[in-house]
Amino acid sequence: MAENAVPAGPPAQKPEDFKSSLRRLVGRLGPERYLLMVVLFLAAGSVVLNVLGPIIMGHATNHIFEGVLGMQFTPGQTKQEVVDKLRAGGNNTLADMLSAMDMVPGKGIDFGVVGRILLLVMALYLTAAFFAWAQSWLLNIALNRAVKRMRAELEEKLHRLPLSYFDSTPRGDLLSRVTNDVDNVAQSMNQTISQLLTSVLTVVGILGMMFYISWMLALIALVSVPAVIVVTSQIAKRSKPYFLEQWTSTGLVNAQVEEAITGHEVVTAFGRVTEVGREFDRRNNGLYNAGFKASFISGLIQPAVMFIGNINYVIVAVIGGLRVASGQISLGEVQAFTQYSRQFSQPITQIATMINLLQSGLASSERINQVLDAPEQVPDPAVPDANPLQGGRVVFDRVRFGYDPEIPIIDNLSLVAQPGHVVAIVGPTGAGKTTLVNLLMRFYEVDSGAITVDGVDITTVPRDRLRSRMGMVLQDTWLFGGTIRENIAYGDLTATEDEIIAAAKAAYVDRFVHALPNGYDTVLDEEGSGVSAGEKQLVTIARAFLAKPSILILDEATSSVDTRTELLVQQAMAELRRDRTSFVIAHRLSTIRDADLIVVMEAGRIVEQGTHESLLAARGAYHNLYSVQFAAALD
Structure with a gap:
C-alpha cells in the first residue's frame, strides 16, 4: 500500500451541454469528409x-x-360527349371526375404501358437499394475509422495523465469509459447517422413531391410537423438526464464489480460477502432505475409521433378522396400523395426514435470527453543531445510536495545519495517514504525545490528517458498474462535468452521455475495463479535486474519472501547494486543494516540519517524503531 492516502477526486462537475458534445462528436468525422461527401x-x-x-x-x-x-362506355364516342351526357343526366360528380382523366371510351387497360411503368419502378427501386447499400458500407468505414481514432486518442491520453488522476478515479469507472462508453458511442453513431441522414433527405424529398402534387394537401400534412417537434423536444428534454445517469451508474457498477473481484480473498476472509452484495444491489438498482426511466421516457416518442402521423394520414385520405370526386386531382395522384403522407410520417418517427440512441451516445461521449479534457501532466522537455543519467548521484534539494498544496506531505527535505550507495528509508506509516521515490520517478511533480540526477534537474529530462535508467520493485506485485519468460523479459525487450536466465538465477526464480509444468514457458494470468506470493515477487525482482538500471528502487520488495529466500535475494542484490544507486524502503530494519545511508523520516521530514551503528549509538528515532522491532521479535 502507498504510504500516504490521496485525497478523493474533485466534486462532480455540471454535465456538459449536449449540443457541445454533439459538435465534438460530429467533428471527429472531419478527417472522413471526402468519404462522407460520397x-x-x-x-x-x-x-x-x-x-x-x-x-x-x-x-x-x-x-x-x-x-x-x-x-x-360505347366505343366511338369522345370523352367530351360522354361527359356532356353525364351532366345532362344530372351525374355531375362522375362527369367532373372523367373530365380530369385521359379516358378513351371503349378502350380497356393497356397492360403494355402498365408493364413498362412497373419495370421502370422496379429498376428505380433496385438502383435505390444499391445506392443505400453502398452508402451504408462507406459510412460504416468512416464511422469505424472515427471510433478507432477515438480509442487511440483515449489510449494516448491515459499515458499523458498524471498519477493523481488514477489515484482519484475509480478504476472500474475509468475502464467503463474506455470500453463501454466507447462501444456505446460506436453503436449509437452506426445506428443513428445513416438513418438520420436518410430520414432528413427523405422528408425534404417527399415534401417537395407533396407540394408538386397538391399544395393544399401538403399544407394539411405539414400541420403535424410542429406537433411532432413539440412532443419530441419535450420528451427528449426529460430523458436526457437519465441517459447520463444511466452510463454514470454503469461505471459505478463496474467499479464495484472490479473491486469485489480484485479483493475477493479479503472480502471472503472478513466475511463481508453479504455487505458487498448489498452494495452491489444498491448500485445495480440505481443503474436499473436510471436505465428504466431513460428507456421509458424516451420510448414515448415513437408512439406519440405515430399517433400524430396516423391522425394526419386519415385527414389527408378523406380530403384527397373528396378532391378526386370533384375532379380536382386524379386517383393516382391521391394514391401517390397518401403514400407520400405515410412515408412523410415514417422518417419523422425514425428521427424521433434515433434521438433516443443519439442521447445515449452523447451521454457516453460526454463521459469520454471528461477523460480527454482532464488536466495532463507537465509536458516533457525536448530530448537533450547527451544522456546525463549514468552515474546515479541523486540530490533532493529543499523539496516540498503535497497532494493538496495547502497540506505538505514532504516539507523542505534535502538528501544526497552517492553513486553506488544503498540508501535505506525508514519511518512510521505516513512518513512520506513512498512519496519520496514517487517524486524521484516523476509520478508526481514537486511543488518547490528540485531533484537532480548527476547534476541534472529531472524536470528537464523526458520521463521515458528518466525512468529507463531506473528499476522499481513494489510491495504489490504486478504480472501480466503471459509466460514467466515474457514477464521477466518485460524489463528489457531486447534481452537475449542467456540474459533472461541470468536475471532469473540472480533473483532465484530459476530455483522454483523448473518445478513448474512448462518451466519458463509456464503461462501466468494477471493474478499470477499457480505461483506463490513470494515467487511472484521474485519474478518482478528478476524483471528489475534485467533492466540494468542506474538507480534501483525497492519498496518493501522482499516483504512477501520467506526468511531464507530473503537472505539469498539480499546476497544477490548486494552484487547487483554494485555501481548502482539504490533506494530501499523497508519496515524490517534487520534487512537494511548494511546500507551505506539510513534515512529516518517522520511527517515528511528527515529527522535522522547515518549508518546503522551511528544511529543506534545516537539513541534517537532509529534506535526507538529498532528497539520496538527487536522487542516484538523477542515476544
Whole structure:
C-alpha cells in the first residue's frame, strides 16, 4: 500500500451541454469528409429514386383506372360527349371526375404501358437499394475509422495523465469509459447517422413531391410537423438526464464489480460477502432505475409521433378522396400523395426514435470527453543531445510536495545519495517514504525545490528517458498474462535468452521455475495463479535486474519472501547494486543494516540519517524503531 492516502477526486462537475458534445462528436468525422461527401451523394440518389417511385406508380394506377372506366362506355364516342351526357343526366360528380382523366371510351387497360411503368419502378427501386447499400458500407468505414481514432486518442491520453488522476478515479469507472462508453458511442453513431441522414433527405424529398402534387394537401400534412417537434423536444428534454445517469451508474457498477473481484480473498476472509452484495444491489438498482426511466421516457416518442402521423394520414385520405370526386386531382395522384403522407410520417418517427440512441451516445461521449479534457501532466522537455543519467548521484534539494498544496506531505527535505550507495528509508506509516521515490520517478511533480540526477534537474529530462535508467520493485506485485519468460523479459525487450536466465538465477526464480509444468514457458494470468506470493515477487525482482538500471528502487520488495529466500535475494542484490544507486524502503530494519545511508523520516521530514551503528549509538528515532522491532521479535 502507498504510504500516504490521496485525497478523493474533485466534486462532480455540471454535465456538459449536449449540443457541445454533439459538435465534438460530429467533428471527429472531419478527417472522413471526402468519404462522407460520397455517402451524401449516394444517400441523396437513393432518396430521390425512392421518392420518384410512388408518383410513377400513380401513373400506373391512373392507366388501370382509366381503362376500367373506358370499358364502361360505347366505343366511338369522345370523352367530351360522354361527359356532356353525364351532366345532362344530372351525374355531375362522375362527369367532373372523367373530365380530369385521359379516358378513351371503349378502350380497356393497356397492360403494355402498365408493364413498362412497373419495370421502370422496379429498376428505380433496385438502383435505390444499391445506392443505400453502398452508402451504408462507406459510412460504416468512416464511422469505424472515427471510433478507432477515438480509442487511440483515449489510449494516448491515459499515458499523458498524471498519477493523481488514477489515484482519484475509480478504476472500474475509468475502464467503463474506455470500453463501454466507447462501444456505446460506436453503436449509437452506426445506428443513428445513416438513418438520420436518410430520414432528413427523405422528408425534404417527399415534401417537395407533396407540394408538386397538391399544395393544399401538403399544407394539411405539414400541420403535424410542429406537433411532432413539440412532443419530441419535450420528451427528449426529460430523458436526457437519465441517459447520463444511466452510463454514470454503469461505471459505478463496474467499479464495484472490479473491486469485489480484485479483493475477493479479503472480502471472503472478513466475511463481508453479504455487505458487498448489498452494495452491489444498491448500485445495480440505481443503474436499473436510471436505465428504466431513460428507456421509458424516451420510448414515448415513437408512439406519440405515430399517433400524430396516423391522425394526419386519415385527414389527408378523406380530403384527397373528396378532391378526386370533384375532379380536382386524379386517383393516382391521391394514391401517390397518401403514400407520400405515410412515408412523410415514417422518417419523422425514425428521427424521433434515433434521438433516443443519439442521447445515449452523447451521454457516453460526454463521459469520454471528461477523460480527454482532464488536466495532463507537465509536458516533457525536448530530448537533450547527451544522456546525463549514468552515474546515479541523486540530490533532493529543499523539496516540498503535497497532494493538496495547502497540506505538505514532504516539507523542505534535502538528501544526497552517492553513486553506488544503498540508501535505506525508514519511518512510521505516513512518513512520506513512498512519496519520496514517487517524486524521484516523476509520478508526481514537486511543488518547490528540485531533484537532480548527476547534476541534472529531472524536470528537464523526458520521463521515458528518466525512468529507463531506473528499476522499481513494489510491495504489490504486478504480472501480466503471459509466460514467466515474457514477464521477466518485460524489463528489457531486447534481452537475449542467456540474459533472461541470468536475471532469473540472480533473483532465484530459476530455483522454483523448473518445478513448474512448462518451466519458463509456464503461462501466468494477471493474478499470477499457480505461483506463490513470494515467487511472484521474485519474478518482478528478476524483471528489475534485467533492466540494468542506474538507480534501483525497492519498496518493501522482499516483504512477501520467506526468511531464507530473503537472505539469498539480499546476497544477490548486494552484487547487483554494485555501481548502482539504490533506494530501499523497508519496515524490517534487520534487512537494511548494511546500507551505506539510513534515512529516518517522520511527517515528511528527515529527522535522522547515518549508518546503522551511528544511529543506534545516537539513541534517537532509529534506535526507538529498532528497539520496538527487536522487542516484538523477542515476544
